[in-house]
Amino acid sequence: xxxxxxxxxxxVGLAGALGASGCGESGHPAFTVGWDTVFVNSNTKVSCQNxxxxxxxxxxxxxxxxxxxxxxxxxEANGGxxxxxxxxxxxxxxxxxxxxxxxxxxxxxxxxxxxxxxTDLGVIVFxxxxxxxxxxxxxxxxxxxxxxxxxxxxxxxxxxxxxPEVAYSFPCGAGTGFTPAILIGTYSVKPQLVGGGGAVxxxxxxxTVPVNDSERAVLPSVVFDVQ
Numbered sequence: 001x002x003x004x005x006x007x008x009x010x011x012v013g014l015a016g017a018l019g020a021s022g023c024g025e026s027g028h029p030a031f032t033v034g035w036d037t038v039f040v041n042s043n044t045k046v047s048c049q050n051x052x053x054x055x056x057x058x059x060x061x062x063x064x065x066x067x068x069x070x071x072x073x074x075x076e077a078n079g080g081x082x083x084x085x086x087x088x089x090x091x092x093x094x095x096x097x098x099x100x101x102x103x104x105x106x107x108x109x110x111x112x113x114x115x116x117x118x119t120d121l122g123v124i125v126f127x128x129x130x131x132x133x134x135x136x137x138x139x140x141x142x143x144x145x146x147x148x149x150x151x152x153x154x155x156x157x158x159x160x161x162x163x164p165e166v167a168y169s170f171p172c173g174a175g176t177g178f179t180p181a182i183l184i185g186t187y188s189v190k191p192q193l194v195g196g197g198g199a200v201x202x203x204x205x206x207x208t209v210p211v212n213d214s215e216r217a218v219l220p221s222v223v224f225d226v227q
Contacts, residue, residue, distance in 0.1 A: 029087045034079035034123035048075035051128045052180025055097040063089045087115030096126045104181040134176040135222040146172035149226045155192040160185050193224040
């Protein structure tokens with residue numbers, strides 16, 4: 001299975017099935033496409049900024065001569081038009097990229113590019129996978145506020161397989177938070193309660209969390225017991 005954290009959908013009305021096309025008013029042949037981003041297995045929208053996915057990449061390969069063309073768009077534009085291309089049949093891949101240029105969701109199909117007009121690929125929906133975490137503070141049976149123990153931040157330290165650790169930070173007082181888009185796979189996850197100056201007040205042993213593309217990666221609620 002792909003490591004991409006996605007189930008990406010072409011919306012109904014994509015100009016029919018794969019391979020169909022629709023003409024627009026244009027003096028040159030080009031592809032147009034729109035997109036939206038939601039949390040996995042839901043209709044809950046998430047902004048490109050909160051998903052940590054600033055770029056959408058459109059890769060078009062002419063099947064007659066295998067010439068490849070690549071256009072990149074600002075994700076927040078929610079749509080774009082490719083460069084002018086020779087007419088013909090293309091493999092088209094649209095990918096959602098994180099800030100490091102890693103593809104976190106994609107869709108691919110074959111389309112005929114209308115000569116002398118626009119071929120509308122319609123609107124696709126990128127499904128975003130991310131960790132969601134919530135937390136409380138306590139001292140025995142007594143609830144605590146972050147300021148009671150000078151806690152400023154909750155960190156979620158993650159590692160995908162043998163790759164380098166990635167830490168996500170949230171304001172302690174928020175009580176909940178979610179990460180930018182992540183890839184699917186098996187993670188080691190460690191919550192930390194952090195005070196001023198970066199000192200770790202309380203942390204948990206790493207737990208293994210499998211992440212798939214069919215349900216949101218919601219972590220068990222964390223209770224930081226501060227003595």
